[in-house]
Amino acid sequence: MEMPKTSESRDQRDARAWELLSGLFTDPGNVNPYDIYRELHTIGDDFVTPHGAHIVIGHAAVTEMTRNPAFKKNSALGTSPLQRPFVELSAEQWKEIEEQSDGATALLVNLDEPDHTRIRGLAQKAFLPKNVARMKDKIVETTDRLLGAIDPTKPVDIASQFGALFAPEIMAELIGLPSTDRIYISELTAIQMRAVDPQADFEVQLAAAKAAKAQRNYVSELVAARRADPRDDMVTALAQGSGETLSDAELVALLTILYIGGYETTAHMIGNGLVALLNNPDQLALLRRDIDTNIRPAVEEMLRFDGAISVTQLFPAAGATLFGRPAEANVPYLGILTAANRDPAAYDEPDRFIINRARKPIQTFGGGSHFCLGMHLAKLELELVFRTFVQRYPAMQLLNPEPPRIPLFHQQAYASVPVLLQSRA
DSSP, X not given: OOOOSSSSOHHHHHHHHHHHHHHHHHOGGGSOHHHHHHHHTTTOSEEEOTXXXXXXXXXXXXXXXXXXXXXXXXXXXXXXXXXXXXXXOOHHHHHHHHTTOTTOOOOGGGOOTTHHHHHHHHHHGGGSHHHHGGGHHHHHHHHHHHHHTSOTTSOEEHIIIIIHHHHHHHHHXXXXXXXXXXXXXXXXXXXXXXXXXXXXXXXXHHHHHHHHHHHHHHHHHHHHHHHHSOOSSHHHHHHXXXXXXXXXXXXXXXXXXXXXXXXXXXHHXXXXXXXXXXXXXXXXXXXXXXXXXXXXHHHHHHHHHTOSBOEEEEEEOTTOEETTEEOOTTOOXXXXXXXXXXXXXXXXXXXXXXXXXXXXXXSTXXXXXXXXXXXXXXXXXXXXXXXXXXXXXXXXXXXXXXXXXXXXSSBOOBSOOEEEOSOOO
């Protein structure tokens, strides 16, 4: 059984933890999360906030929680305030948000059994390693094309000029979104993702609900078009092959989350990984000396060291326990993935970037039945992208060693990553 790490009472530990955590929720762009996590790990693994939500940061605790079938996504709560524990909205505001639902069904990430397994199974084959490997040529071609449009002798923001263009392009290609519409769909996705943040206010949530409705309408029209004019893509395969297995609303929700979930991590990890590499020249040199051996563990370490998605949210069912202690039923438990990846109980020197460290499972892609479908694709993309960067630009420089973070808690990423890829001859 996991024990408290200090002799303080539970109330004292919770109060001290919230004093540290509250800044991450209210001002995430100006607080270094890893400074907070480092201190929190000396206090405990599971804290209760003044809002009643639990914050779980320990590697072992997050592992148990995400793999415990008694911890649910609880999609039946819909847009209940229980799913946004740090924001209080009026009944009128909730009604206005819910009016945008327009018959929509829950996204795959918010489903429990048996619906989750039924729907996930339809898409899972496309993300098996052997099928993902078929995307290699497209990944290489897209990398070369985007880098070819950049003058390497001038400063460039890799976040906006490469990552934000590359990752949506690959996912859209896999699913079958028309190239002419990909920027529009990505813009709608960005609006929606802001509402995932625990502190998202009414205006943010309403804008996200409207963007989600627009995206559902677009996907619905695309499904109808593929049924009338089939193509060799995932949209067609699901639209024609789901039959009685999926309702139209479930099909639209599945295609929507595959796109949203399929590129966010990769887009942000390109920036996060590049900053980690360029801020650790000894590790970059190690990678260069034997890139074939080290590229895979280097990507794994990037994902551990500075993962792009911070939080997963679950709700214990009645009778659930966490480390042998009773869990509060139907109360939000937020597992902080990026904190678990820096837990000193799980990793030696967790705050150092070490590409050849002894490997342990990381929390970046979640766990249990909701383990990220796109993990193999994301890792392949990152391996190929970073192989190209390291080999093509041996003298690349990070122009700001501490780039600004985006002001969101659930997305741990840089707003910009200014780099000089190549010095003038």
